[in-house]
Amino acid sequence: MTISKTDYIGVVPIIAIRNFFKKARNKNAVFAFDEFMASLHLERADAADCISGLIANGFIEESDERYKLTLKGNALSIARCTHRINKEKADKIFSDLIQRVHEINNDDTYLHKVSKLFLFGSYSDPSKEDFGDIDIAFKLRRKIGNPDEFMEANDKLVKAAQKNGKQFYSHLDKQFYSENLVLLKLKNRNRYISLHPLEDGIFDFVDTLLVYSEE
Numbered sequence: 628m629t630i631s632k633t634d635y636i637g638v639v640p641i642i643a644i645r646n647f648f649k650k651a652r653n654k655n656a657v658f659a660f661d662e663f664m665a666s667l668h669l670e671r672a673d674a675a676d677c678i679s680g681l682i683a684n685g686f687i688e689e690s691d692e693r694y695k696l697t698l699k700g701n702a703l704s705i706a707r708c709t710h711r712i713n714k715e716k717a718d719k720i721f722s723d724l725i726q727r728v729h730e731i732n733n734d735d736t737y738l739h740k741v742s743k744l745f746l747f748g749s750y751s752d753p754s755k756e757d758f759g760d761i762d763i764a765f766k767l768r769r770k771i772g773n774p775d776e777f778m779e780a781n782d783k784l785v786k787a788a789q790k791n792g793k794q795f796y797s798h799l800d801k802q803f804y805s806e807n808l809v810l811l812k813l814k815n816r817n818r819y820i821s822l823h824p825l826e827d828g829i830f831d832f833v834d835t836l837l838v839y840s841e842e
């Protein structure tokens with residue numbers, strides 16, 4: 628799903644609603660009216676109007692005197708603001724990404740394999756002809772099974788990067804460096820590629836399509 632900075636529901640910018648929905652996802656995708664009103668700094672009448680619009684557009688539904696994000700509402704919570712692209716360009720971006728997956732999996736300088744990829748969102752729908760982004764869920768697997776050997780290999784990558792001037796600001800930055808290298812390669816600085824770990828809670832709410840598996 629993509630959104631525009633000029634989109635509103637009632638008097639509320641869609642981007643502000645998206646940001647609120649992101650927080651709601653961390654609370655079982657449920658929120659109260661007063662919470663919505665206070666978070667978005669709305670008058671009660673404006674909040675009520677926006678809630679009515681969200682229900683009418685299928686983003687939320689009433690649930691025990693509260694409101695629950697629907698499948699569409701969860702999709703909005705991760706929506707991005709980009710110019711839309713046609714299917715030909717989207718297919719080329721996706722094809723190039725799959726090529727990079729093969730490069731990663733066959734290059735031992737990368738310590739992780741891409742074991743699975745899933746599509747969700749508009750690009751997984753064959754009836755769609757234009758897209759704001761390509762939503763991809765990924766699962767990685769270590770190429771080195773022994774934990775000590777893996778961390779030793781990761782430390783070598785960190786030291787080589789530091790020698791070339793890279794700064795690490797925390798132990799976690801170093802610990803996940805080899806994984807981040809894979810993700811940087813996958814994304815390839817393409818703003819239309821939106822990567823999500825398979826463990827992300829969004830996948831409890833959206834349909835996914837398996838498009839790659841090396842397992």
